[in-house]
Amino acid sequence: VLESAARLSPRDSVVLRQLAQAALLAGDRARARVAYEAALREDPDYAAVHVEYARLLSDDGLHAQAEAHVRTALELVPAYGEAALALAAILKRQGRVHEAVNVLADFLSTEPYQLEALTLLGECLAEEGRRQEAETALRRVLKFDPDRLPALYILGLLYAETGRYREALEMWRRLVERAPEHELAARARSQAEVAASLGRIFDRRSS
Template identity: 25%
Template sequence: RGNYQEETLYWAQLIKEARENQWGRLDEMLEIVSQNRYNEVVVASFIRLLANCPEHTKQEAIITALNNNPSPLVRAAAAASMDRDLSEKTKKALLVAATDKFRLVRVSAAASLAGFEESRFAAAEKQTVARVTDEYMEAMVARPDDWSSYYNLGIYHQNRGSAGKALDAYETAIRLYPESLMPFINSSVLYSYIGNQAKAEENLRRALEIDPGNEAANLNLGLLLAEQGKTDEAEKALRTVLDVNPKQAVAAYNLSVIVSQQNLDEAVSFAGIAAENRPGEPRYAYTLAYYQMENNQKQAAEKTLKKLIAENPLYLNAVSFLADIYMRDGRTGELEKLYEQTLKTEGISSQDKEAIRQALNTITNNKAGKSN
């Protein structure tokens, strides 16, 4: 009994962290998914929560669950969670799931397969996709009074790139259940995409009437208002996002840009949040270094750039930025070392290599001129 209680407390804590987008123990979560450590409800819950995780390492565990887990509930959750991954490996796994003996798994696979271009399927695969898509569509209209069916239908059409059909489905879901939050949020993205900014804003504000602290609605509203130049309102919405989720990198990055004209200390702070919580996005660390320089924090900026280059050696904007600092300070030796190190990096284009070599030649010629 004691072990059972300890295990329950263990996975419950991990689920709490996943709900709060804390991924420091992601390896443990993925082990639960790939090794089917607990009952099917727990494993399926982890898979659904991983949808918000930005780390690509999660895909291997989810594919393992889709291929090998004995529970159709888990396999269906795995298939449904793959709607954003368009890799060849995922496509193959979903095609297998589309022939699963359980309908729940098949229709979940169909929803995720909707995101793939038809040209990526061979003739036999197209037949499989068509068959399972028909089954999926039948399932969606089986309950015409169910708002969630229309919401899921909206997601399907959105993945297929059919904005008009998706919006019709989302609006039907809203009419059937005006308190449904996600149709408002998803439809706002599409309204913005087709250029109807007013309707996008309206639906986001209606979502916030239902849930004023909703992270996704505030984030999307903040980004929408920022695009329109309504920076005061955008800042308010994005600050609400960070109140709800202090590690929200997109909100923090955009806040750093908005406040930079008035408060560089805050700009540095927000950019730091973005860089720390999205290390895979080099633009965030670059922005942090930029505001650090603007705020007379040169040493901190150099440290940020060196770390960025070490982790993303092909991000040459960071190399140029650090080189510019060295050049202005007359630190020729460090500049040469930086360029020479960059030339050794695999994956750099021949054009970029030639530009770096020319820069090195300029340094050499300048040194020779001074010695003469």
């Protein structure tokens, strides 16, 4: 249906965006890129397309191009939350973690309960070594959404890094219980094995 619509309206940026989204769902990233580029040729001010295309580019390792698109989206719509989140994620992927923290702090000053942003902030703060602030952000996430998997996983890592192995194991147990088939569950199981071993060693030394 979308293919037919695109043929009938080859200059319709909305249809081209939908075609790109369908291509992504089908795993055809090259086709999605072509459709997003066509949509932006027809409507360079389509902020949502800039953000979606930026995510695709960043996933493909083209972070500089992705950043340019998401900054364009923010110029078009300064209060665009999805664009701010995308920018922070792209900056983090480039190792520009402090810049990502600043973007997220600005965003959260107006949207303090945006849990995806809080989770990403916790992850960035942890990377900066600001463990207490990271823990505060992640515990706040879990207060409002006890099942948020990335927050459970990252908080477990924070606990393990500071020798709080029982608390780390509890975070990962909750994660695995809630989503046993999720990619993070496999990583949590692996981390839990290491943490359990370290915890036993620590207990023996303390006794």
